[in-house]
Amino acid sequence: MLRVGIAVLAAAALLGVAALAFGQDIVPIKVAAVVKVTPNKAGTPAHPQGVKVEVLGTVDIPHDYDPPLVEYVDIWIPKGALYNGAKFPTCSFAAMERTGLKTCPARSIMGHGTVTADADGVTSVARFTAVNGGATKIYSYVRLSTPARVRQTVVTTITKLNSPRWGYKLHLAVPRNLQIVAGIPLRVERFHGFFGREDWLASTYCPPDHKWRWHAEGHYASGQVVGVSGSVACRS
Template identity: 60%
Template sequence: MRRLGLGLLVVALAAAGALAAIAFGQGDIVPIKISATVKVTPNKAGTPRHPQGVRIDARANISIPDDYDPPLVQTVDIWFPKAGNYNGGKFPTCGEAAMAHHGVSVCPKGSIMGHGRAKARADTVFTYPKITVVNGGATKVYFYVVLQVPARVAQPVAADISKLSGNPRWGYRLHAKIPRNLQIVAGIPLRYDSMHLLVGRGDWIATTSCPRDHRWRYHAEAAFDTGQVVKYDGSVGCRS
């Protein structure tokens, strides 16, 4: 079973949006305001012998000054602690090629792990991308994104999960490359304003412990086309 922290659900699911909100332009770092609320049900941690499956409700709001061009995220990496199990290998999976050609309608019902929606702007036109979280197996998860404005785009975003053997703090690393056609649509860079995701089914993600400070911690880095790498450390409250 793959050990994950709940930071995966706060950061990875908002990778193309919330992390992209820390912009770089006109030679300066843009002053950005980001707020997020996360509800974990239940927030009482399980144990190694009795892991506790959880469901996550995450909301994020992003404020970017209009006089800066939105940044373009190239990759997102997330490091998470040894505080839970990722059980992707136990559930049905759906392949990237199948989704790319036919959408999530061809995926087994048991492979769908969550849904979400974002609010974004293409110049002055609002668009509302829909997100489906799909199980990809023991080392992969997909975020299938569909938007209709300013042009229709339907694209699975693959995230690879790798074990970090011997690392004293982090158990696993998640790496995702953001497709170009989800950065610029019809020649217009997307500016994300908000995102809401509801994720989790059974013990697909299950907790096994809560640290003494009652915080599940994670570290994330986003690399932009400007050459800037933005780093972020966050946490989610828990109880034993």
């Protein structure tokens, strides 16, 4: 299913278990996630089924390693997903950068969640709101108070694919000031997000094996790429 914020933010999209090299050392990273799609009964092309998605993820990076910094995340979404951003009111990037969410239409708000990180021994919680950006964009308005106050709009770009396997590709670039805050690299530990309103996210098909499959790749400042895959159960 289509998941953002998946969406949304630095470590959110890395679902599964992975290890990567960072500098000259091997950094063992364990990432796990539980994804819930409601309802998981698929619609049809003639009658798409609107869905809501909840993602709960955890990231375990040993504290005797420097935390690797995610620069961007790519996510491939299966055939049978439908993104209807063009049908709903939008809020502009410029408006959110100027005034936050104050001027955003109520029906442009599409989700919310938190990203919890360790900032050199201090817990840092970033709260985000998922906002419709139209046919090809989803915005995450992020608010962070520790170790410093940050207000930042994060952009996820959505590309529709002509592929026998994938319906969309999502590209999430992580701003530098959400990787390092007040000179402290953030060690992301937990992500919890809720996404969906009406048929903003929808399904049109469940494959014969009853699995919506996805693939995600995290690209790190070290030059490393971590790729993981998974699936969500569905029914026709």
